[in-house]
Structure formats: C-alpha cells, structure tokens
Amino acid sequence: MPPIRPSSARLLAPALGAVALALSACATTPYTGPVEVTRFVAPDPAGLGQGTIALDFPDELGNAAARAAFTAAVSAELTRLGYTVVPDGASAAQTAMVRTSRNAIAAATEDRRGPVSVGVGGQTGSYGSGLGMGVGINLGGGRESPSVITDLSVRIARTGGETLWEGRAQLATGVKSPYSQVATSARTLAAGLFKDFPGGNGEMVTISVKQLQGTR
Numbered sequence: 001m002p003p004i005r006p007s008s009a010r011l012l013a014p015a016l017g018a019v020a021l022a023l024s025a026c027a028t029t030p031y032t033g034p035v036e037v038t039r040f041v042a043p044d045p046a047g048l049g050q051g052t053i054a055l056d057f058p059d060e061l062g063n064a065a066a067r068a069a070f071t072a073a074v075s076a077e078l079t080r081l082g083y084t085v086v087p088d089g090a091s092a093a094q095t096a097m098v099r100t101s102r103n104a105i106a107a108a109t110e111d112r113r114g115p116v117s118v119g120v121g122g123q124t125g126s127y128g129s130g131l132g133m134g135v136g137i138n139l140g141g142g143r144e145s146p147s148v149i150t151d152l153s154v155r156i157a158r159t160g161g162e163t164l165w166e167g168r169a170q171l172a173t174g175v176k177s178p179y180s181q182v183a184t185s186a187r188t189l190a191a192g193l194f195k196d197f198p199g200g201n202g203e204m205v206t207i208s209v210k211q212l213q214g215t216r
Contacts, residue, residue, distance in 0.1 A: 031144040031174035035192030035207045039167040039199040047093065048156065048164045048198055053083040054092035059099055069183045070100050073190035074154060081197055094164070097155045100186075102148055105172070144174035152189040169193040171209075179209060188212055 075085045086092045153168040169189045173180040191212040
C-alpha cells in the first residue's frame, strides 16, 4: 500500500475528526424507554370522567418538587378529561389517589421479583413482568443504559365508595435523558396513563414518548 502523501493526510483529517465526533455522540446517546401502562375499569364506571375530584397522596411524598410536578401533571390530565379538580381540603364526588416513586433499575428489579396484584371489580393483574424494554440489559451500540424507573399510579374512586378506575404507568430512562427530569417525567407518565381514557379493563399498552404530544 503506497504511503499517504501530506496533501492526502490534510484531506483525511477533517473526515476522521467528523467520524470521531459521531462516534463520541453515539457513545452518549441518552436512553428513554416507552411508557408502559396497565389499566383497570370497574364494571359500572358511572360518573367516571365528570364532576368534582380531589387529589390525595396516601403515601407521604417528602420531595416537594416531585409532589408539585405530579400534582400539576395529573390535575391537567383530569381537567382535560372533564373533571373539575378541587383544592386541598375541599369536598369532591370522587378522589384520585396518586402514588409515585423513582428507583434505580437494580432496586426496582429486586422490588418486583414478587408481582403485586392490583385491579378493580374483581379483575386483577400483576406488575413485575414488564420492567421496560431493555431494562437490565446491556444495550450496546453506543446507547446509554437505562438506570432508573419512574412510576405513577392513580386510583379513582367515589369518595368513600368503590373504585371506578385504576392505572399504572412506568418509564425507564438513563441519567442523561431529558425525561429523567421530574417535571418532564411527570407530564409524560400522566399523559401516557390517561391516553385514550378510560381504556379497556385489564389492558396493557406501550406508548412511545414521541406519541405523547406536549410532554417534552
């Protein structure tokens, strides 16, 4: 093979630099999984999607920023569906019990080795098998690995009465993903959870974040 002449080397240098930059960009491509949703609907969901509703966080959520973000996101979706969200302490016909958490992939996997049964109207399903596409797998190809799972679950019930609807959404992201930011993840999870509300009883759907308009 003939040696590369200086003029040729000068021509190759920019191309090689571009390749190096491209490879560097690939090495840090942030990971964002789809939103995975499971929903249950009561046999008699009369009144669902209308009237007044109050938000309740049964589990103490010490992170004020996270509580504010999920309150805003869930309230916006409930309003879009036709509800009137009332302030804290006001009486309402229905209550939306909101739970949310964020865990490292290893911890989330450990927590979900035993499925948790949920459901309404005698129908149940289990969480534990759908941890997100590629979760716990070395994806390779220069893509960032998923590192955290953010969960949002909402149970809507007549105040002091039976459950009308229950759903859970989860999203796996890498630390560099814009969807790992609490406000963005809250809007994305809420949009996925209430997409095509109320959905089918016992259905499981997977939604790309790109399908959720206005969540970026």
